Amino acid sequence: MKNIFIIFFGGILLYRIWSRIRSKTTTPLPLGTLGWPIIGETLEFISSAYSDQPESFMNRRRLKYGKVFKSHLFGSATVISTDAEVSKFILQSDARTFVPSYPSSLTELMGKSSILLINGSLQRRVHGLIGAFFKSPNLKAQITGDMEKYLQESMDSWKDDQLIYIQDVAKNITFHVLVKALISLDPGAEMELLQKHFQEFIAGLMSLPINLPGSQLYRSLQAKKRMVKLVHKILRERRKNCTLSAPKDVVDVLLSDGSKQLTVDLISDNMIDLMIPGEDSVPILMTLAIKYLSSCPRALHQLMEENMNLRRTKIQLGEPLRWTDYMSLSFTQNVITETLRMGNIIIGVMRKAMKDVEIKGQLIPKGWCVFAYFRSVHLDESTYDWPHQFNPWRWQDKDMGTCNFTPFGGGQRLCPGLDLARLEASIFLHHLVTQFRWIAEDDSIVHFPTVRMKRKMPIWVIRRRIPTEL
Numbered sequence: 001m002k003n004i005f006i007i008f009f010g011g012i013l014l015y016r017i018w019s020r021i022r023s024k025t026t027t028p029l030p031l032g033t034l035g036w037p038i039i040g041e042t043l044e045f046i047s048s049a050y051s052d053q054p055e056s057f058m059n060r061r062r063l064k065y066g067k068v069f070k071s072h073l074f075g076s077a078t079v080i081s082t083d084a085e086v087s088k089f090i091l092q093s094d095a096r097t098f099v100p101s102y103p104s105s106l107t108e109l110m111g112k113s114s115i116l117l118i119n120g121s122l123q124r125r126v127h128g129l130i131g132a133f134f135k136s137p138n139l140k141a142q143i144t145g146d147m148e149k150y151l152q153e154s155m156d157s158w159k160d161d162q163l164i165y166i167q168d169v170a171k172n173i174t175f176h177v178l179v180k181a182l183i184s185l186d187p188g189a190e191m192e193l194l195q196k197h198f199q200e201f202i203a204g205l206m207s208l209p210i211n212l213p214g215s216q217l218y219r220s221l222q223a224k225k226r227m228v229k230l231v232h233k234i235l236r237e238r239r240k241n242c243t244l245s246a247p248k249d250v251v252d253v254l255l256s257d258g259s260k261q262l263t264v265d266l267i268s269d270n271m272i273d274l275m276i277p278g279e280d281s282v283p284i285l286m287t288l289a290i291k292y293l294s295s296c297p298r299a300l301h302q303l304m305e306e307n308m309n310l311r312r313t314k315i316q317l318g319e320p321l322r323w324t325d326y327m328s329l330s331f332t333q334n335v336i337t338e339t340l341r342m343g344n345i346i347i348g349v350m351r352k353a354m355k356d357v358e359i360k361g362q363l364i365p366k367g368w369c370v371f372a373y374f375r376s377v378h379l380d381e382s383t384y385d386w387p388h389q390f391n392p393w394r395w396q397d398k399d400m401g402t403c404n405f406t407p408f409g410g411g412q413r414l415c416p417g418l419d420l421a422r423l424e425a426s427i428f429l430h431h432l433v434t435q436f437r438w439i440a441e442d443d444s445i446v447h448f449p450t451v452r453m454k455r456k457m458p459i460w461v462i463r464r465r466i467p468t469e470l
């Protein structure tokens, strides 16, 4: 018996040693350098990310080592992929190969049960429930009505020759619209308080991992606690007044799941995390579109014509605009696609290898991080002519579903809010270009830690005299 054990475990040990030696000798690590002890190349990466040429860190290494190279970022040995096919492989792998891995401040604030961090069947369940709800025509109609209402209320207060900060306007509107879709909270005092706490919470997502009184992470965690309290209150009320009618928001969708996997903590963590695109990604998409359009008069003119035509047709038919109308505007969609390509609102995604992985003849060792960096792919001149030029016409009759265009990620974690983001941006552009002309002030894009405008995109607005211009 003892001998069988020795042979069995000895065999396993030998096999492991042999496969380790084999993988080390036959599959090389990507080229590159790990930089300084502990900090690696993090400071160089961050200083390049803050600069007005954020891809310079990647470009220098791409030239030296090729599209996949090794580095050491945020405390981990990391393989960086700026190669569309390798990034596709990373996105499409499941939790047996790669799991999400983000800086510790982000992980601590989001909570362990955040959809961005959970894996396997639980992630698929939450993703499926949220994704199906976000796709529903009823929700899209509700979002359209809310967007139109909040936007019109804001625009009605604009005076001729007034300076409007597009980033602030867009953030305010999209946050309110999304929070309504998540927890059915209407604008008012409670919403204002929630937004204030949320801004404190989000400020800590990329902060130093120091949780001491006075630090940003500490303040953000306190803000999260207050938001969790509010969401718990809403959950308790919903459970009390539980009905069998169709879910009216994401809380209803998650509460009605029969699997018992979705705890109160999981639901409240995710409700708060799901507010991030309302304060960050979606309003930034709108703001960047205005930035790019302001320096491309031909595109702005064509966008305005397309939207004026739709408006004219709807007035003649005496019909309101529906969400399908906004989504059917082909040039408007091309403007949004081009903004996503150039803007790189999410620069990439980070994962950790659960086992040794071999891709295109290179090794990603178990335990290493991988950073699928979309920005380099979206600005690669071998795929996109004049990649730094805003050119919505490049998308005419072009397939977007390739691995060279992944602003919303891909695979099992493909962004479930992608249609909503496009819909909200279309509504915003439609009402802005059909009701106003503007002159933009100078402003520049800040790329780190999140993409935003340095001066919040100030524009001088002039109302169009609609009846004569239609």
Ligand code: HEM
Pocket (backbone or CB within 6 Å): 100, 115, 116, 123, 127, 130, 178, 274, 275, 277, 278, 281, 282, 285, 345, 346, 349, 350, 406, 407, 408, 409, 410, 412, 413, 414, 415, 416, 417, 418, 420, 421
């Ligand atoms: C311009 C707007 C947006 C951009 C650029 C964007 C981008 C992304 C990307 C790249 C991912 C993949 C993350 C990964 O693979 O780890 C993602 C995931 C996700 N997005 Fe978005 N997103 C946007 C808007 C939205 C909206 C409006 C919502 C809805 C509330 C949303 C909800 C989510 C969720 C829940 C996930 C996690 C999916 C999962 O891990 O299963 N996003 N998004």
